[in-house]
Amino acid sequence: MSRIQATFAALKSQNRKALIPYITAGDPHPKHTVAIMHALVQSGADMIELGIPFSDPMADGPVIQRAAERALAHHVSLGDVLDMVREFRRTDDKTPIIFMGYANPVEAMGQAAFAQRAREAGVDGVLTVDYPPEECQEFVELLKAQQLDPIFLLSPTTEPGRVDMIVRQAAGFVYYVSLKGVTGSQNLDIAEVSAKVQSIRGQTDLPIGVGFGVRDAVTAKAVADVAEAVVIGSRMIQEIEQSTEANLLDNLSQLTKTLRVAIDP
Secondary structure: HEEEEEEHHHHHHHHOEEEEEEEEOOOOOOOOOOOHHHHHHHHOOOOEEOOOOOOOOOOOOOHHHHHHOOOOOOOOOHHHHHHHHHHHHHHOOOOOOEEOOOHHHHHHHHHHHHHHHHHHOOOOEEEEOOHHHHHHHHHHHHHHHOOOEEEOOEEEOOOHHHHHHHHHHOOOOOOEEOOOOOOOOOOOHHHHHHHHHHHHHHHOOOOEEEEEEOHHHHHHHHHHHHOEEEOOHHHHHHHHHHHOOOOOOHHHHHHHHHHHHHHHH
8 A cells, every 4th residue: 555545544534634735846945845845744734746847837827837947946856856755755754745747857867767766765656747648558557566656637627538547547546626727727616626526536436636726724625525635736835935934934834734724624
């Protein structure tokens, strides 16, 4: 059982939902990333979605694009991100880490090398936005061979037949994009999200995480009522943008604690 699967199982036994904050590795500075990761966990995060900075993040809105630009200004590479995970694992061997990124850095490293190095560093799941599920079976097999969970996005417009094809390849959980558009782009229609989540649940036993539109404690609570995990990204990055080096960890910790309280029963 992977760390992701074990975490969901433990939360289910407690009638609780997973809180998964997203941060971009290297933002606002590479020296802060591991400390931010630990602060998020200590404040109530169950897993961490760690973005690999990329120059053309097509699924991300302007907030997360700026985070990638800040990280790239410090020349943060995929190898650097793997080193950050390895450092995090020195004192935390329990919290699942999910890589979120794009195909180019993976292809530059090589799929097999990436899968091996990610497993050795302590990564648990991989979400690669622009690998079409119809064309990445070999990559999925490489990930699973290294005991990494391939995570896939499902959108409001994903047809049931394609949902079935995707969930048969997925492991760990599936990530439902709660709105049409990029990260942080508009408000949630929770009734629509609930209906879609219920439809997906009819096609898979995997936990369902919802993200791309969670802005605050109210929307986090609404999502937690219908899904197994709440993913929050742009709001976390906004907190980083608005913080100074002196109050960065305190501000992120307070936000995480507020979200934790909101989604707990």
